Amino acid sequence: MSGDWAGHRMQAADLDFECFGALSEAQAQARILDARARLGKRAVLLCHHYQRADVYRHADLTGDSLKLARLAAQTDAEFIVFCGVHFMAEVADILSRPEQTAILPDLAAGCSMADMANLAKVERCWRELAAALGAADEKITPVTYINSAADLKAFCGEHGGIVCTSTNAPKIVDWALARREKVLFFPDQHLGRWTGFKKGIALDHMAVWDPDLENGGLSPEEIENARILLWKGHCSVHQMFQVEHIQRWRTRYPDGRVISHPECNLDVCRESDYVGSTEYIRDTIAEAPGNTRWLVGTELNLVNRLAEQMKPQGKTVQFMAPMVCMCSTMQRIDPQHLAWTLENLAAGRVVNPIRVPVNEAGPARTALARMLEIS
Numbered sequence: 001m002s003g004d005w006a007g008h009r010m011q012a013a014d015l016d017f018e019c020f021g022a023l024s025e026a027q028a029q030a031r032i033l034d035a036r037a038r039l040g041k042r043a044v045l046l047c048h049h050y051q052r053a054d055v056y057r058h059a060d061l062t063g064d065s066l067k068l069a070r071l072a073a074q075t076d077a078e079f080i081v082f083c084g085v086h087f088m089a090e091v092a093d094i095l096s097r098p099e100q101t102a103i104l105p106d107l108a109a110g111c112s113m114a115d116m117a118n119l120a121k122v123e124r125c126w127r128e129l130a131a132a133l134g135a136a137d138e139k140i141t142p143v144t145y146i147n148s149a150a151d152l153k154a155f156c157g158e159h160g161g162i163v164c165t166s167t168n169a170p171k172i173v174d175w176a177l178a179r180r181e182k183v184l185f186f187p188d189q190h191l192g193r194w195t196g197f198k199k200g201i202a203l204d205h206m207a208v209w210d211p212d213l214e215n216g217g218l219s220p221e222e223i224e225n226a227r228i229l230l231w232k233g234h235c236s237v238h239q240m241f242q243v244e245h246i247q248r249w250r251t252r253y254p255d256g257r258v259i260s261h262p263e264c265n266l267d268v269c270r271e272s273d274y275v276g277s278t279e280y281i282r283d284t285i286a287e288a289p290g291n292t293r294w295l296v297g298t299e300l301n302l303v304n305r306l307a308e309q310m311k312p313q314g315k316t317v318q319f320m321a322p323m324v325c326m327c328s329t330m331q332r333i334d335p336q337h338l339a340w341t342l343e344n345l346a347a348g349r350v351v352n353p354i355r356v357p358v359n360e361a362g363p364a365r366t367a368l369a370r371m372l373e374i375s
């Protein structure tokens with residue numbers, strides 16, 4: 001298909017994705033702009049900080065997962081086009097009004113960490129914990145990282161639990177431990193461990209629950225002894241950053257500052273000067289004095305963007321790992337998928353709506369609302 005589409009005389013079949021996959025970068029960009037102009041305020045584009053530059057440039061609103069959840073709850077737009085990953089669009093659907101529609105331009109944009117926990121495994125874990133400890137609902141607060149499917153948020157809503165993000169995890173864990181003696185934290189062991197560590201919980205009171213083993217691979221004593229049970233999940237991007245990367249860099253730049261996302265392992269977080277969410281990373285570097293040098297342990301699209309944005313202030317922003325660490329799933333939201341989504345919307349057809357079933361959305365909203373109230 002050529003880029004001479006300005007006459008808007010497309011046939012229904014032309015809006016199949018196949019035709020869009022072949023668009024050049026320039027064609028896709030032009031068609032996004034054209035469709036957006038026709039949609040006006042009916043559609044809002046939310047972009048996570050990890051989104052690729054050729055899509056991020058079209059964002060109306062950007063943020064980390066907490067900020068985007070809030071923005072999704074506040075917008076009046078009819079269509080919330082989410083340039084992020086699947087769980088983020090689910091949250092937008094849960095928190096928006098019924099007459100609004102959340103859309104994910106490519107349904108293959110999932111989160112590999114979120115996929116490391118599922119309802120069957122969490123329910124089995126809950127049964128095994130109940131057998132080991134007595135009534136699980138009295139002893140353990142389930143806390144799910146927002147990087148999880150809606151049915152797991154619903155599980156937390158139904159069992160007195162809550163959702164957290166990388167921004168508010170410390171407050172949420174405080175809330176959880178004030179209610180019950182233990183926390184089951186899923187699916188990211190690293191965010192859970194860093195949060196527990198910051199609260200002064202000893203490492204031997206944080207046990208890893210392996211969902212593929214009976215009783216999580218733990219003895220009854222280990223379960224009894226644990227204050228936080230850490231689900232054995234991780235982010236495949238952030239696991240690439242290693243403490244040696246920081247140490248090598250510090251020998252060259254002893255005055256440099258290191259900032260990391262809490263999905264990095266504990267050693268990386270401990271060795272960093274600052275640890276926080278993507279929004280925190282962005283704000284911290286933006287607000288730092290000019291001519292400072294930064295090593296950043298998070299996804300490459302964000303680090304590249306920061307490196308460009310900070311140049312005029314004389315700040316140097318470097319990526320922590322020697323290899324490419326990108327969120328390959330978020331990367332799937334490309335200009336071609338965005339053009340396809342927006343042109344369909346402009347033509348009156350909703351593609352890739354994300355609709356969480358009502359029976360999940362209700363309790364998931366409860367768990368999210370608890371989080372939003374606290375943070």
Ligand code: 13P
Pocket residue numbers: 063064065066147165166167235261263276277278279
């Ligand atoms: P943020 O909370 O910083 O948005 O992080 C979400 C995420 O998926 C990071 O990998």
Ligand code: SF4
Pocket residue numbers: 085110111112113114147235236237238263299327328329330
């Ligand atoms: Fe999921 Fe990791 Fe991508 Fe974040 S960076 S969305 S945790 S796969």
